[in-house]
Amino acid sequence: MTTCSIRSVLSSVLLLPVATVLTLSACSTSPQLSAQQDGLQQAWTVLGEQGQAVARVVTTDTVCPVLTQDGKAQMMTARADAATIPQRKTASSANDSKPSAFPVLTCEAALSPTTTSASVGGRKLPLPQPVAKKIVVIGDTGCRLKLADNYFQSCSDSEKWAFRSMVEAAAKTKPDLVIHVGDYHYRENACPEGNKDCAGSPWGYGWDTWKADFFDPAQALLKAAPWVMVRGNHETCTRAGQGWWRFLDPRPLQSGRDCNAERDDASGDYSPPYAVPLGRVGQEAAQLIVFDSSKVPNKTLGKNDVPYQVYMEQFKTVNQLSDAADFNIFINHHPILGLGAGRNKEGGLTIWPGNATLQGVMHEVNSTRLFPSKVQATLAGHVHLFEALTFNTDHPVQFVSGNGGSSLDSPLPAVLPAGTTPYAAAEIAHFSNSNDVGFMVMERESQSWKMQAWNKNGKLMTECRTQGKKTQCQSFQ
Known part of the structure; x- marks a missing residue:
C-alpha cells in the first residue's frame, strides 16, 4: 500500500462533473496505509450526469483511502468531513429533534469510462456496463419511526421490516444497474420507552441512522451494481437532506447546498434534472431522466410561486434531455400518473389521483400528454405499493x-371504481397493484422492454412488455 496522503477540496459548481482525482506518484509501499484504511465503512458506485460513474466511500479514518483503477492508485478526494451539525429546524418539534452527528469522512473519485476494474481497500467496486440490460428498481425502504403519526415499525423483525431480505432477493437477479426512487431514511424520532419492537434503534439524521436504515441492509445491492439515486420527500432539508447531500447525490457537494443551515434551504431543496444513458440496442438508444421532486408541495401552485417557476424551467430541461434518446424513462419520487390510497376515518378506502402540483406545471410545457413525446415510461415511489398503469390515451x-x-x-382494489384516473385526460387501460414487499426488474430485449414486479419471496406479481409507446401488462395476483 502507498503512504502518500493527498487531500483536495471540491470547489466545482453544481453542474460541473465531479472533481478530477489526483494520481499518486513516487509512493512507497508500507503497512501504515493499510492501518489507516481499517475504518472503511461503505464503498459503492453512483451514476450522475451523462452516466458519469463516481466511486464513493464512507470511512472513520481521517484521510481518504486509495482508489485503484486498472492497477493505478489514486487518492480519493474529501466530499464531506466528519462533523456534528448543530440542531436545525426539522419536520419534528425541537424537543423531538437533535443535532446530526457524522463521525465519518465521505470521499469520492470519478471513475474513467474505460476502467475495467476498480477497488477501494480491497473492496471491488461495481462498474457500469456499456448497455444496461437488467435494471432493479426499489423505493421507500427505511423503517418508519415517526412520533407525529404515532407509528413505530418493528425495525429488528425481518418480516415487519423486510428491506434486507428484499435486497438479497433482488441481488440474486444480477442486475447491471440499481435505481432507488427515493425515501431511504425513515427513523426520524426516538423509539418510545417500553416499545420492544424498535428498542435500541438509532434515530435522527446522523450517520448511525443512515447506516442502520439504508447502508447496512442495502449491502448486497450496493456490491452488485452501480446505483442511480433519486431523491424523495424524506430527503428534504427539514428531514434527511444532510445525509442525502453527504452520501447520495451524484454531483459535487457545495457549501450552502448541504441542508446544514435553514437559511440555505431554498438552494438545498432543489436540483436540476439530468440524464443517464443506458446504451444502444439495435437502432434504439435509451436513457433515464432523473428529476428531483422531493420538495413538491401538496397544493396548487400559482405561476408567481417560486416552486412553480423552478419546476417550469426544469421540465423545459427534461424536454431538451429527452431529444438525446429514442426511449426515455422519466424517474422521480412522486407518481404523476399513479394512484394513492389511504383509509379514511370511517375505515373506507380513499383513492387519490397523481401529483396535481406537477401535473399543473407539466401541462403548461407539454399539454395533456404532460411528458415529451419521447418519454415512454415513468417510474416513481412515494405510494407504498407496487403499481402498473397503462393508458388508452397517449400517456x-x-x-x-x-x-x-x-x-x-x-392496497387498491383490483377493479377500480368507474371513472378512477390519475389525471383527467388519462384513460386507464390496465391497472394492477400489490402491497407485498418487493422490487421491479426492467429487462431490455432486442426490440422491447420486459418489466416484472416480484415480491421478496420470488413470486411474480405483474409482467409488462413495452415496445415504442405500446405497453401490455398481465397481473398474476
Whole structure:
C-alpha cells in the first residue's frame, strides 16, 4: 500500500462533473496505509450526469483511502468531513429533534469510462456496463419511526421490516444497474420507552441512522451494481437532506447546498434534472431522466410561486434531455400518473389521483400528454405499493415501486371504481397493484422492454412488455 496522503477540496459548481482525482506518484509501499484504511465503512458506485460513474466511500479514518483503477492508485478526494451539525429546524418539534452527528469522512473519485476494474481497500467496486440490460428498481425502504403519526415499525423483525431480505432477493437477479426512487431514511424520532419492537434503534439524521436504515441492509445491492439515486420527500432539508447531500447525490457537494443551515434551504431543496444513458440496442438508444421532486408541495401552485417557476424551467430541461434518446424513462419520487390510497376515518378506502402540483406545471410545457413525446415510461415511489398503469390515451406507462420495506399502504382494489384516473385526460387501460414487499426488474430485449414486479419471496406479481409507446401488462395476483 502507498503512504502518500493527498487531500483536495471540491470547489466545482453544481453542474460541473465531479472533481478530477489526483494520481499518486513516487509512493512507497508500507503497512501504515493499510492501518489507516481499517475504518472503511461503505464503498459503492453512483451514476450522475451523462452516466458519469463516481466511486464513493464512507470511512472513520481521517484521510481518504486509495482508489485503484486498472492497477493505478489514486487518492480519493474529501466530499464531506466528519462533523456534528448543530440542531436545525426539522419536520419534528425541537424537543423531538437533535443535532446530526457524522463521525465519518465521505470521499469520492470519478471513475474513467474505460476502467475495467476498480477497488477501494480491497473492496471491488461495481462498474457500469456499456448497455444496461437488467435494471432493479426499489423505493421507500427505511423503517418508519415517526412520533407525529404515532407509528413505530418493528425495525429488528425481518418480516415487519423486510428491506434486507428484499435486497438479497433482488441481488440474486444480477442486475447491471440499481435505481432507488427515493425515501431511504425513515427513523426520524426516538423509539418510545417500553416499545420492544424498535428498542435500541438509532434515530435522527446522523450517520448511525443512515447506516442502520439504508447502508447496512442495502449491502448486497450496493456490491452488485452501480446505483442511480433519486431523491424523495424524506430527503428534504427539514428531514434527511444532510445525509442525502453527504452520501447520495451524484454531483459535487457545495457549501450552502448541504441542508446544514435553514437559511440555505431554498438552494438545498432543489436540483436540476439530468440524464443517464443506458446504451444502444439495435437502432434504439435509451436513457433515464432523473428529476428531483422531493420538495413538491401538496397544493396548487400559482405561476408567481417560486416552486412553480423552478419546476417550469426544469421540465423545459427534461424536454431538451429527452431529444438525446429514442426511449426515455422519466424517474422521480412522486407518481404523476399513479394512484394513492389511504383509509379514511370511517375505515373506507380513499383513492387519490397523481401529483396535481406537477401535473399543473407539466401541462403548461407539454399539454395533456404532460411528458415529451419521447418519454415512454415513468417510474416513481412515494405510494407504498407496487403499481402498473397503462393508458388508452397517449400517456407513458407508469410504474410505482414504493413497496421496498417501509410501512405499506392499503392496497387498491383490483377493479377500480368507474371513472378512477390519475389525471383527467388519462384513460386507464390496465391497472394492477400489490402491497407485498418487493422490487421491479426492467429487462431490455432486442426490440422491447420486459418489466416484472416480484415480491421478496420470488413470486411474480405483474409482467409488462413495452415496445415504442405500446405497453401490455398481465397481473398474476
